[in-house]
Amino acid sequence: MEPTSDNFAANARAGLADPVLQRALGLARTGFPARRQQAIERLPEFEALREEGRAIKDHTLAHLDHYLELYERNVIAAGGQVHWARTAAEARAAVLDICRAAGATIVTKGKSMVAEEIALNDYLEANGITPVETDLGEYIIQLRHEPPSHIIAPAIHLMKEQVADTFRAAHTGLDPARPLSEPREMCDEARTILRPSFLAADVGITGANFLVAENGAGIIVTNEGNGDLTQTLPRIHIVITGIEKVVPTLEDATTLLRLLARSATGQEFSSYTTLSTGPRRPGDLDGPEEYHVVLLDNGRSDLLGGDFQDMLRCLRCAACLNHCPVYAAVGGHAYGWVYPGPMGAVLTPALVGLGEAGHLPNASTFCGRCEEVCPVKIPLPKMMRHWREREFAQKLSPPAYRSGLRLWAWVATQPALYHAATEIAGRVLGWIGRPRGHFRSLPLATGWTLARDLPAPEGRSFHSLWAERQRGRPAL
């Protein structure tokens, strides 16, 4: 999809004003964090596992070329094929070539954020192939022609009434008299509708949570079982994923698996963790006859060795989204592309450009919860700060903002001037604001006062109290 991240402010305002979205986000705000907390309280080793998870990913990234080559060798040894894609366009073309060679008309898909990143569905459709999303949430948003609003719960922005309307509009054979008001009924409806697609598909496409270098296995983690039907029933299985997903051994993948479900849904372990390695073996009664892996770079290798390398540790668990006050207020669509929330605020500028996505790293209060809950300790706030610095250096921010920031920077580096100016400003504001104790509006500060009051300064400044303390006298 074309990013609309440049419209973040308008997107966010629309999200804040949408009562249905606000109800849906209300459910997410409480559900995910509470379940995660319960799960990690049951595992005393969780913190130590985070340290190990970080170290495993850092080790792999430092030797990424080596592990990718080893992974490739082992996929080929197991009878599979590896297709390298520098760009989204190359990845789409690789998938289409495989589908065309197979004469495919229906393609089932397990949930894949990389497939969203390269807008695979639109491309397949334009080329006469019908992609069928099979994850329940992905299926719902495919019917609604919407992008996902969350990386593990793509339809989290919807309430059940909207899902029911979507099904009634799309499933023309559905008896109008049949009840469709409860999630149970909708789940059964989707199961019934999608089952024939699973059986008819020529090609099944899944993503991968991990690629294992030691034996060429791809790992998917799901709850519905749709990914397993997708990769077991069709004649061809395509895995599409990013180059950063590789890890050295099964033991390494296991450490990350212990972190993943707990961080994502608060489960001890997801229902299905599935390793697929090559096509069916001689004598096997089922499984695909062909196995392909499309490895996507799309800007990832550029992040190595720089300020943003840590982002390549990301497991796509969504804990940072689930704990972000900004995401919880505006929802995922406000971010304007496929990766929302704090991880999206760091990743999106890297993948679509800072000019398009410069607002995203600014849409943060820097409360730091994202980094606190990240299973592999990605310093998300620090990296958002890096983007802000680059935005300033590349002159991408508005002129008034830039000159204001420059003026402030100049004053802040002149201690005498800074102390005098803040002293005077503090006293004047304190005097004007004393009757009320706060300001409802203030020139040059509407960005603050539009949404909340500004407290009037009281008492003495921190600097003067500190100076007094340093001189050895007790501060009052």
Next chain:
Amino acid sequence: MSARDDILGGIRGALKRGKLPEAQTGALAERIAAHRRNLVPARAAALGRAERLDLFVAMAEEVQTTVTRVAAASEVPAEVARYLAAENLPAELVMAPDPALDAMPWEARPLLSNRRGRAGASDAVSLTPCLAAIAETGTLMLISGADTPTTLNFLPDTHIVVLHAAQVVASYEDGWDLVRARETWPRTVNLITGPSRTGDIEQHIQLGAHGPRRLHVVLVEGLEGAADGPAAA
């Protein structure tokens, strides 16, 4: 330049180095060959055999797997028949063509029809063996093979798994060692923790999204039949 060479070259360029020298790739190969375990939680690793079994059952039941214990493999057909009747399910099984399952006294249950093979669209109940079970999270480990088609684990509404007590190991790492001990690595390894579920509509958990709605484990506690399964630690 090919996309492959471009990407690998780009990685090396970003890491400010060329191809890794042999001494270093040798060390990385040793790291892999060692299969060194990272931190394994004490929850299951510290337990004796009986407690490990109890932990498996408790963790499995927590995620809506049902478990019935029987004393011997010869009791499995009766337990399967009882379960199907209790759940009001048809007495028709599609079974993995597995010699250990075949050796059970199915002829004593003439009303229970059992076909051997992969699952088809109309099969309602499947019966499979498993390679191991992981106590840590109540997880079953199944592998694909000529005797164990993967469709049995996902297409039918109800999946029944025969598990021998000796197959219950502490952690996933113990399970990987069992798979590695086989002649070849299978196409598919399934770690299954409870029946299929989704929370995609308002985060209400519903069982049976696309895979089985019910997952039932028949746990064979006696030593008889354990030799059919792989030896476990």
